[in-house]
Amino acid sequence: MTSDLYFTKEHEQVRKAAREFIKKEINPYVDEWEEAGSAPLREIFKKMGDLGFLGIRYDPKWGGEGLDYWYELAFQEELGNIECGGISMAISVQTSMATPAIDQFGSDYLKETYLKPAIAGDMVSAIAVTEPDAGSDVASLKTTAKKEGDYYILNGSKTFITNGTQADFLTLLARTSDEPGYHSFGLFVVPTNIDGFVVSKKLDKLGMRSSDTAELFFDNMKIPKENLIGKEGEGFIYQMQQFQHERFVTLPMTYVTMRNVIEMTKEHLRQRIVFGKPLMAKQVLRHRLAQWVTEIESLKQLTYHIVRMKMAGMDATREISMGKLLAGQLAGKVTDGCLQMFGGLGFMNEMKISRHFRDSRLIAIGGGANEVMSEIISKSEGF
Numbered sequence: 001m002t003s004d005l006y007f008t009k010e011h012e013q014v015r016k017a018a019r020e021f022i023k024k025e026i027n028p029y030v031d032e033w034e035e036a037g038s039a040p041l042r043e044i045f046k047k048m049g050d051l052g053f054l055g056i057r058y059d060p061k062w063g064g065e066g067l068d069y070w071y072e073l074a075f076q077e078e079l080g081n082i083e084c085g086g087i088s089m090a091i092s093v094q095t096s097m098a099t100p101a102i103d104q105f106g107s108d109y110l111k112e113t114y115l116k117p118a119i120a121g122d123m124v125s126a127i128a129v130t131e132p133d134a135g136s137d138v139a140s141l142k143t144t145a146k147k148e149g150d151y152y153i154l155n156g157s158k159t160f161i162t163n164g165t166q167a168d169f170l171t172l173l174a175r176t177s178d179e180p181g182y183h184s185f186g187l188f189v190v191p192t193n194i195d196g197f198v199v200s201k202k203l204d205k206l207g208m209r210s211s212d213t214a215e216l217f218f219d220n221m222k223i224p225k226e227n228l229i230g231k232e233g234e235g236f237i238y239q240m241q242q243f244q245h246e247r248f249v250t251l252p253m254t255y256v257t258m259r260n261v262i263e264m265t266k267e268h269l270r271q272r273i274v275f276g277k278p279l280m281a282k283q284v285l286r287h288r289l290a291q292w293v294t295e296i297e298s299l300k301q302l303t304y305h306i307v308r309m310k311m312a313g314m315d316a317t318r319e320i321s322m323g324k325l326l327a328g329q330l331a332g333k334v335t336d337g338c339l340q341m342f343g344g345l346g347f348m349n350e351m352k353i354s355r356h357f358r359d360s361r362l363i364a365i366g367g368g369a370n371e372v373m374s375e376i377i378s379k380s381e382g383f
Contacts, residue, residue, distance in 0.1 A: 006240060006304060011074045014067075018078035021381065033210035034355070037202070039087055041124045041166050044093060049114025054095055058059060058103055062111050063119040069310045073303070076249050080256025083352060085359030086211030088253050093162045094118060096217045098125035098171040101187055101242045101282045105230035114169050114189050126167035127246075128158040128190070128216060129239060135160075137273060138173070139236065145174035145186055152176070152228070154190065154221040160366075164214025165199050167192055173239050176232050185234035189227045192234035196206045208356030246367045247324040251303040254327040255296050258334045261356050262293055265338040268345075283302070285341060292334050299326050318380040325373035328364030335360045 007015070025047055035041040048054050049063075056072045058064025065071070079088040102115045117123040134141035143156025154174060161170070170190040177184035190197075200215040230238055266289065269280040279285060302323050309316040335357040339346035346353050364370045 006307075007070060007074060011070050014056070014071050014109055015074040015078055018053060018075050018174060019081065021051060021053070022078060022082055022190060026087055027081075027083050030087065030210065033087065034084055035209075037104070037204075038165070038212040039090065039210050041090055041163060042121075042212050044087075044120035045124060047121065048059055048091070049119060054121055055099075055119030056095070058115070058119055060098075062103075062116045069307045072209045073307050076252040077256050078154065078250075080253040081260065084208075084210050084355055085362065086208040086254075087256070089208055089362075090163055092246075092249045092253070093127055094125050096245045097127040098163075098169075100245045101171055101229055101238050102189060104241070105187075105234075105238050106189070107226070109226055110189055110229065117168075123168040124163055126161050126163040127242075128161050128164075128170040128172040130157050130158060131195070132157065136369055139182060141173065141175060141185075142148065143172070143174045145176050145188060145223065147176070147225070147232075150225050152186070152188065152194070152220040152225060154188070154218045154223050154277060157215065157217045157350045159215045160203065161214050161216055162211055164216055165202050165212040170216075170304055173231070173235050174357045175241070181373050183233040185235035185239075186232045187229040187238045189192060189226075190218075190221070190223055194221050194223070207355070207361055207374065209355075209358075218273075244320055247373075248303075248306065248316075248320050250327050250363060250367060251299060251306070251320075251323045254331050254360075255300045255303065257360075258296050258331060259293070261334055261338050261353065262289060265289070265341050268342055270288065279341065288337055292330075294339065295326075295330050297333070299323060299330060302326070315365045318377065321368075321373045321376040321380070325370055328370045328373070331360035 006163060025044070045054065052065050053075060055064030056067050056075055057069065060066045062262055079091060082088045099115055100120050102110050106115065113289045114123065118125050129138060131141050131143060143158065145152040145154050156174065158172070169192060172188050172190045173185055174188060175184055176186040196219040198217040198219065200217045203213045205213055268287060270278050302319065306316045306319050306323060310320065339353050339357045342351065342353050348354060
């Protein structure tokens with residue numbers, strides 16, 4: 001019913017193509033990639049680029065499809081059907097985190113050299129903002145880019161960088177001035193094949209195991225001045241706008257994945273016999289599921305409202321922040337509660353529910369913690 005209200009046959013064609021790709025090219029290999037702690041992103045992204053999945057809203061001039069937000073949402077909802085969080089996160093970095101600022105503020109040179117290959121799946125990208133001492137407090141980052149002639153000299157480190165061990169380029173925020181305030185930063189496209197770039201280590205995470213996450217080090221890297229995105233001093237502002245893309249893509253993946261977790265749990269409750277009756281006979285469990293599907297539907301409808309706002313050219317920062325806060329809370333509650341319904345089985349790593357439990361924990365942290373979302377909402381409400 002909801003689909004008919006918002007999605008045309010053309011939208012559904014994109015959805016179907018994405019669903020078939022995930023079923024054939026991703027889900028059969030998820031267990032293998034989870035075990036390996038990494039996935040072959042170049043291979044995956046090239047196949048996705050050939051199918052037009054990596055630039056749905058981007059200008060056809062750069063290889064994009066030039067389609068609207070509803071097409072993008074249909075694709076993002078399908079990412080929620082990937083049987084782990086790590087791969088959908090890696091894809092989202094490519095489509096919605098590392099490339100939007102290049103598309104929106106970058107020069108034609110940057111679009112030709114980096115955006116176009118990223119859309120085609122010929123380059124793997126990463127977003128490099130977080131540092132050991134600067135997570136949610138982005139303005140306190142210490143990595144510097146000092147201008148010297150035709151170059152910026154990059155020094156510092158970044159951590160928790162998704163796609164970090166495989167990335168061909170980083171969209172990186174660095175301090176360009178020692179002056180206080182928000183106009184002392186630059187956003188750069190940093191190729192990883194320049195001398196001075198080091199992957200310090202691949203990080204060992206609780207969840208998102210199939211996503212390679214790295215700590216990166218920059219030692220006097222000479223970044224051509226042409227690789228500055230937009231204007232020097234405006235990088236922080238560009239990055240804050242980019243965060244809205246990053247936070248938004250969390251929403252459809254969360255409500256679709258959580259609905260899948262509910263379905264998986266429902267089947268278990270029907271089959272598991274306890275004291276002579278299936279667990280689904282327990283009213284308390286049915287009512288918990290009923291509460292969760294109600295909240296999942298609420299998140300979905302908020303997401304659809306945000307898309308309507310985007311289509312109208314409105315600022316949806318408040319609503320996206322609300323959605324991100326709700327998604328983090330809901331993912332934790334649903335996966336924890338459903339794991340409990342699986343009992344001892346749920347505690348086994350081989351079970352899908354345990355993977356979802358581990359992966360979902362990041363939603364309340366990454367891309368702006370729940371507490372940061374609450375603060376943004378508080379300010380928007382004048383609290």
